[in-house]
Amino acid sequence: MIEPGESWQAMLAHVWHILPLALAFALPVALVGGLLLYWLRRGSLATTLTVLVLIPVLATLAGVLGISGFMFTPALTTMLLVCLLVALVTVPAAIVFGRAIARHSVWEREARERERAAEAARRDLVAWISHDLRSPLAGIRAMAEALADGIVVEKDEVTDYAARISGETSRLSGMVNDLFELSRITAGALRLTMSAVPLQDVISEALAAQTIVANQKKVQVLADADVWPVVTGSDPELTRIVRNLVSNAIRHTPPDGTVAIRVGIDGSEALLAVDDSCGGIPEDEIERVFEVAFRGTQARTPDHSGTTGGGLGLAIAKGLVEAHRGQIDVRNHGDGCRFEVRLPLATS
Structure with a gap:
């Protein structure tokens, strides 16, 4: 009868004996899988996750076949069936989750792009409006100063200046109305009576x-x-x-x-x-x-x-x-x- 201590030592020696063999068969599979993942780095996320799930399953299968000497015993057959069941469960799950994560990633990327585009549009809007507001304001200020300083005194000239000031004021008012309307649209505050x-x-x-x-x-x-x-x-x-x-x-x-x-x-x-x-x-x-x-x-x-x-x-x-x-x-x-x-x- 084998003593418990001797059984443990024998089992440990057996593990150390088969470990290098299992590693020798599993490591090439893992390396090939790593190279395949590198080659697929720009591919779809679902494909990448599928390969990532298959690598440990195939590496385990290669290690088991290696240490068994390709002797198809009942124990090896059971192990192969377990690996097959694991693959049948994990691969579809990887495809489903990969596609879901990919859609979420695409949505986030598109959201960031829309945000950047909106920010650029806001900067352009500020630049355009600042320029367009300065032009009529400068004209109104110059004409108002000319009237206030008495530079323009003739009745026809005064009437002309007043009309031009009124025109520039209307233009400014229209620009402000446009800004208000656009802000209502972009903020979702527009309410239509249909x-x-x-x-x-x-x-x-x-x-x-x-x-x-x-x-x-x-x-x-x-x-x-x-x-x-x-x-x-x-x-x-x-x-x-x-x-x-x-x-x-x-x-x-x-x-x-x-x-x-x-x-x-x-x-x-x-x-x-x-x-x-x-x-x-x-x-x-x-x-x-x-x-x-x-x-x-x-x-x-x-x-x-x-x-x-x-x-x-x-x-x-x-x-x-x-x-x-x-x-x-x-x-x-x-x-x-x-x-x-x-x-x-x-x-x-």
Whole structure:
């Protein structure tokens, strides 16, 4: 009979005997797995986790086969079945968790990119607005000082200065209103009172507000419709959308050019298209036209009407269209570009 102390010593000696053999078979598998993981470092996270789970299972299997001398005994068969069951459980789990972690990582990366883009847009907005606010303020200050110091005394000159101060003040007021509107949209504080709104009334009101500017630039504004649809929306915000798009089209259309507004119905949506004669937008800029403070004036017809805003009109229009559950897009069309808005039709 073997004493307990002698049995323990014999078992320990047996372990030390088979340990190098098991290591010799398992280590190459682990090294190959490590190289495979390095090669897959830029691959999908699900694949990486699957390989990471398979490495210890395959290394264990290689070690067991090595120490058994590839003698398929009942004990070895049992061990192989256990390894197979472990692989059947862990590999699908690794694939599922890998895909979930990958989706979460992609979401976090996209969130960081959106945050960086928003921060860059805010910096651009501050830079643009600071510049645009200084220009009219400097003009108002200079004209006010000229009036206060008695430099301008003739009645006609005083009237002209007063009119110019009023114009610059209106421009500043419009920029402040744009900033307030944009802040409401970005903060999610915009509340719309939805109703059935005839699109013909909206366009008529928007065009009436742009008539003076169009006449000053000698730009012809035309509106055409196969049928005038009724949409679901808020009248003031819909008018703001059309006014911003028409104002942008007039601003970038050269004198004696034409701005065309076309209205129709496409399925369950009302279709509003505003065509200008700006000469087109470069392909590398067309995706940025709805960004805050983006103007792209270096690539489009310069504006000399004095109506240039803070670069917020299209960003506001996009936010208001999306608040109406509509879509807005832009593309080059003919000798200019086309802004296309789709809005849900009012239900009867």
